[in-house]
Amino acid sequence: MKYHRETVTIHDLPCKIRVYLPEQNTALIRIGMFFSIVGLCMLIVGCGFIVFGPDRIYYNYYEGLTFVQMLQAYPGPLATVGCLVTVLGSKLGGAEENKRQRALDDLVAKRIKIDDAEIPDGFTLSIVPLEIAGDVKLSLERKVRRKNQRIVQRGRYEG
Numbered sequence: 001m002k003y004h005r006e007t008v009t010i011h012d013l014p015c016k017i018r019v020y021l022p023e024q025n026t027a028l029i030r031i032g033m034f035f036s037i038v039g040l041c042m043l044i045v046g047c048g049f050i051v052f053g054p055d056r057i058y059y060n061y062y063e064g065l066t067f068v069q070m071l072q073a074y075p076g077p078l079a080t081v082g083c084l085v086t087v088l089g090s091k092l093g094g095a096e097e098n099k100r101q102r103a104l105d106d107l108v109a110k111r112i113k114i115d116d117a118e119i120p121d122g123f124t125l126s127i128v129p130l131e132i133a134g135d136v137k138l139s140l141e142r143k144v145r146r147k148n149q150r151i152v153q154r155g156r157y158e159g
Contacts, residue, residue, distance in 0.1 A: 007111055010118045014139035016130070019107055025096050032093025039085030045071065046079025112138065 008015060053072050059065050071078060108127075119125055119140065126141040 007113045010114050016137050019134050024100050028096045029093045032089045035089025036086050039082045042082025043079050046075045049075035
């Protein structure tokens with residue numbers, strides 16, 4: 001099977017196409033993962049002090065609170081900040097992943113010009129990634145109908 005270089009229509013199936021994947025900013029994903037791990041640790045420590053912490057904290061008035069006593073004194077804000085940092089980290093890493101996925105979807109949409117109405121009844125368009133990065137096999141496959149499955153077609157239920 002040869003590589004198809006132009007846009008793919010229903011008459012070109014089955015075929016292989018090469019999709020050049022956009023570069024991924026791994027630094028941003030790693031920074032997001034770092035923030036998520038740090039925030040999760042803060043959340044666990046804060047919740048741990050809420051559940052298992054002491055009822056009273058004794059400290060020297062002139063020297064002030066030690067670091068551990070400060071964590072014991074304010075476990076609620078610590079858990080809240082930990083939760084916020086975890087969300088920030090997941091959003092930071094997820095935004096980069098979503099950006100790459102949107103670029104890939106746009107690229108595939110430009111290369112594949114097959115309307116849903118062109119696909120024969122009982123078939124579905126199969127997009128299978130191959131072993132070489134960026135290579136994709138396109139073909140029509142029969143739909144597998146499971147037992148007790150209902151198919152919605154043009155607003156009607158068929159069973």
